[in-house]
Amino acid sequence: MIKFLLGRMAQMLVLFVVFLSLVWFMLQLMPGDISDTLIGNPDIPLSARIDLRERLGLDRPMHEQYFTYITNFFRGEMGVSFSRYPQDVSAVLWNALPRTLVLFLTATIFAFWLGFKTGKLIAWRRGAKTEQGLIVSGIFLQTVFYPWFAIVMLWLFGFYFGWFPIGRFIDARLWQGSPYNANELFSQMILSVIIVSVVYLVGRYVVARYSRNLLTQNRLNTVLGVVAVAALVLFWWFHPATEYVSDIAHHTMLPVITLGLVAFGATMLLTRSAMLETLGEDYILTARAKGLPDWQIRDRHAARNAMLPVTTALVLALAFVIGGGIVTETIFSWPGMGLIFLQAIAVSDIPLAVGALSITGVLALVGHLVADVLYAVLDPRIRIA
Amino acid sequence: MTAGDQKASKADLGVPVAGQTTRELTHGQHLTRVPLWQIRLRLLKRSFATTWGLFRENKMGMLGLVLIGLFAVMAVIHPILMATVWDPRVYDPIVGYDAVVTEFTVVEQVTDEATEIDLQAARLRLNPTLDVGDVVHVPTQPAPPTLTGERPHYLGTDPQGRDILSQLLFSTRAAFFLGAVAAITTVLIATTVGAIAAYFGGFIDGALMRFADLILLMPLLPVLILLSAMFEITMVTLGIMIGVLSGFGGVAIVLKSQALSIKVKSYIDAARVAGGSDWHVIFRHIVPNVLPLSFLFMMFGVTDAIAIEATLSFFGLLNVPMTWGIMINTAQTNGYLLSGTSYWWLLFPAGLAVSFLCFAFFLVGRGMDEVINPRLRAR
Numbered sequence: 043m044i045k046f047l048l049g050r051m052a053q054m055l056v057l058f059v060v061f062l063s064l065v066w067f068m069l070q071l072m073p074g075d076i077s078d079t080l081i082g083n084p085d086i087p088l089s090a091r092i093d094l095r096e097r098l099g100l101d102r103p104m105h106e107q108y109f110t111y112i113t114n115f116f117r118g119e120m121g122v123s124f125s126r127y128p129q130d131v132s133a134v135l136w137n138a139l140p141r142t143l144v145l146f147l148t149a150t151i152f153a154f155w156l157g158f159k160t161g162k163l164i165a166w167r168r169g170a171k172t173e174q175g176l177i178v179s180g181i182f183l184q185t186v187f188y189p190w191f192a193i194v195m196l197w198l199f200g201f202y203f204g205w206f207p208i209g210r211f212i213d214a215r216l217w218q219g220s221p222y223n224a225n226e227l228f229s230q231m232i233l234s235v236i237i238v239s240v241v242y243l244v245g246r247y248v249v250a251r252y253s254r255n256l257l258t259q260n261r262l263n264t265v266l267g268v269v270a271v272a273a274l275v276l277f278w279w280f281h282p283a284t285e286y287v288s289d290i291a292h293h294t295m296l297p298v299i300t301l302g303l304v305a306f307g308a309t310m311l312l313t314r315s316a317m318l319e320t321l322g323e324d325y326i327l328t329a330r331a332k333g334l335p336d337w338q339i340r341d342r343h344a345a346r347n348a349m350l351p352v353t354t355a356l357v358l359a360l361a362f363v364i365g366g367g368i369v370t371e372t373i374f375s376w377p378g379m380g381l382i383f384l385q386a387i388a389v390s391d392i393p394l395a396v397g398a399l400s401i402t403g404v405l406a407l408v409g410h411l412v413a414d415v416l417y418a419v420l421d422p423r424i425r426i427a
Numbered sequence: 428m429t430a431g432d433q434k435a436s437k438a439d440l441g442v443p444v445a446g447q448t449t450r451e452l453t454h455g456q457h458l459t460r461v462p463l464w465q466i467r468l469r470l471l472k473r474s475f476a477t478t479w480g481l482f483r484e485n486k487m488g489m490l491g492l493v494l495i496g497l498f499a500v501m502a503v504i505h506p507i508l509m510a511t512v513w514d515p516r517v518y519d520p521i522v523g524y525d526a527v528v529t530e531f532t533v534v535e536q537v538t539d540e541a542t543e544i545d546l547q548a549a550r551l552r553l554n555p556t557l558d559v560g561d562v563v564h565v566p567t568q569p570a571p572p573t574l575t576g577e578r579p580h581y582l583g584t585d586p587q588g589r590d591i592l593s594q595l596l597f598s599t600r601a602a603f604f605l606g607a608v609a610a611i612t613t614v615l616i617a618t619t620v621g622a623i624a625a626y627f628g629g630f631i632d633g634a635l636m637r638f639a640d641l642i643l644l645m646p647l648l649p650v651l652i653l654l655s656a657m658f659e660i661t662m663v664t665l666g667i668m669i670g671v672l673s674g675f676g677g678v679a680i681v682l683k684s685q686a687l688s689i690k691v692k693s694y695i696d697a698a699r700v701a702g703g704s705d706w707h708v709i710f711r712h713i714v715p716n717v718l719p720l721s722f723l724f725m726m727f728g729v730t731d732a733i734a735i736e737a738t739l740s741f742f743g744l745l746n747v748p749m750t751w752g753i754m755i756n757t758a759q760t761n762g763y764l765l766s767g768t769s770y771w772w773l774l775f776p777a778g779l780a781v782s783f784l785c786f787a788f789f790l791v792g793r794g795m796d797e798v799i800n801p802r803l804r805a806r
Contacts (some may be wrong), residue, residue: 061644197767364649399653
């Protein structure tokens with residue numbers, strides 16, 4: 043397992059360097075160079091331009107530039123943003139990263155959890171009246187024009203019903219004169235969620251280890267889940283910053299739901315077809331012949347095997363979530379990496395745009411790695427070989 | 428040269444074939460006199476009929492086909508309407524202009540909102556030399572749908588006074604065009620790459636598949652956004668870009684596994700033993716057998732391409748005159764983002780058009796999937 047992981051990580055690192063090289067190559071393809079973007083004014087004398095090219099290292103040979111570019115990225119030096127001048131690109135992106143991560147993670151987890159459950163059930167009860175409706179809505183969610191869908195969601199739930207705030211990350215009026223820093227508080231929220239999830243997972247592991255009865259296991263797991271959520275809510279309820287925390291949470295909900303819904307459709311359809319395929323296998327027949335209860339055949343025998351193609355699709359969904367993340371952040375004015383990326387593009391702030399794209403590449407890679415690990419955990423053939 | 432041609436030339440020479448009666452021989456001669464392309468056409472017709480029969484059972488697939496047909500009519504009807512009924516000055520999707528003009532009388536104190544306008548407001552908004560008692564004509568835009576009158580706008584006008592229906596129809600053509608370019612490029616590249624990787628194996632296979640992994644890793648939309656910031660992207664270049672990226676990526680991997688299963692068939696060995704070169708085997712025997720599956724990916728490719736194009740033009744990053752994405756972009760940049768149902772004709776026709784066209788191609792793709800994979804069919 044460790045060998046497998048190390049191998050995958052080495053592969054990912056190589057892939058990432060190739061990706062960075064591709065981005066660099068695209069930069070070279072651009073007509074002119076970055077000094078032209080910086081000095082568009084013809085009144086600036088030639089000497090100043092030559093001086094700038096020297097300072098940026100643009101006069102040096104190609105391969106040297108390339109190596110500087112790659113090594114600088116790994117040292118965390120991505121240059122200075124043009125549009126937010128004195129700020130470093132890495133500082134700008136570092137600020138935005140947690141917000142984007144939360145958007146991605148919660149949307150993906152929400153979509154996969156719900157999509158897997160629904161897909162499992164509609165495959166199990168094939169031919170039910172709800173099946174056709176769910177399939178059609180799943181396909182529609184998968185093919186709907188996403189920016190338009192986000193606009194409609196924002197209008198419907200933010201404006202018409204008024205359940206959620208319209209865009210942005212915090213309510214500026216509430217936060218005026220607040221003793222807390224939004225970014226710090228947000229990091230604390232993330233930390234608390236991570237701690238609770240780790241405790242929950244450890245609890246599940248302990249339950250699986252020390253209880254042989256599947257029914258007891260299921261019940262204990264449900265109890266664990268309820269306790270985890272309750273602990274999280276209670277902790278923030280009695281925290282002095284409840285008001286501010288709930289404001290952030292309230293702003294987070296609509297973007298997450300919107301992005302999650304679209305990913306949900308795809309997962310549900312995929313789980314359904316994977317389930318239908320496994321349900322035709324011989325071992326399902328064996329399980330039935332043994333007289334196992336229905337839920338055990340469904341959850342333990344069929345769903346676990348149907349999970350494999352769904353995990354593979356996690357990788358493909360990731361590409362969607364990253365693309366959709368940009369759209370979501372733009373429409374909901376969610377100040378994450380996607381919005382920064384698009385704003386940087388709009389004003390030709392190439393260092394910032396390239397930095398954001400590279401970090402997005404890192405995110406995609408890490409996502410792939412996680413999907414690989416999940417796959418290995420689920421499939422013993424890979425874990426052991 | 429194929430086996431059929433050789434047999435034909437032999438029969439034409441009148442060389443008797445051992446073990447056959449005269450009757451069989453003449454019958455055979457009759458058969459071989461039929462040109463090969465006719466036989467191929469007949470076979471094609473027959474397989475098409477079978478496929479069509481299977482496809483027709485799938486109601487959702489048929490719905491998709493009908494929807495695509497409707498969109499095709501929309502695409503075709505626009506130039507006809509422009510040439511006959513619609514006046515280009517009013518109905519041109521890009522430079523047309525029309526407005527619902529309302530007459531207002533300038534007064535000191537407004538008593539009737541519909542016919543009177545405040546002096547201050549009129550001077551500020553329209554013309555500083557106005558005075559009380561003047562009559563002003565104020566165009567309202569975006570105008571709601573009008574079904575009657577001299578110049579009806581069945582879907583209203585956009586914030587710049589252009590006819591929405593005309594824009595909608597005009598953009599259909601662009602969407603079809605882009606989808607076709609992207610899908611054809613994808614399939615051309617992916618079948619070639621897949622077949623080559625499967626046939627040669629070894630280093631070529633490894634290199635091509637690692638490259639496919641890399642492309643899969645690339646976040647497609649952000650990369651295209653960056654590219655569109657650096658270069659001028661038109662419809663054709665965008666279609667080719669999407670085609671190349673997905674053709675070398677995921678589709679190539681799937682088609683390669685299909686090609687692998689064909690490579691081990693005995694007729695491939697037969698073709699090689701008969702002296703077929705590598706390229707002959709790849710393009711005459713492997714590629715035609717991978718094609719059904721690649722048509723499936725063509726359908727999904729169209730869906731992706733249309734959605735990506737609409738997203739990019741929604742951000743205003745493409746150098747194209749008018750598409751569905753730009754229609755939504757126009758509504759957004761003019762401040763109608765949250766107008767919802769009160770200005771429904773700005774957001775809903777374009778958004779639904781993109782969604783339904785993608786939906787239709789996706790449904791057709793799913794229908795074809797069921798034809799190709801019998802396991803998916805309803806039992």
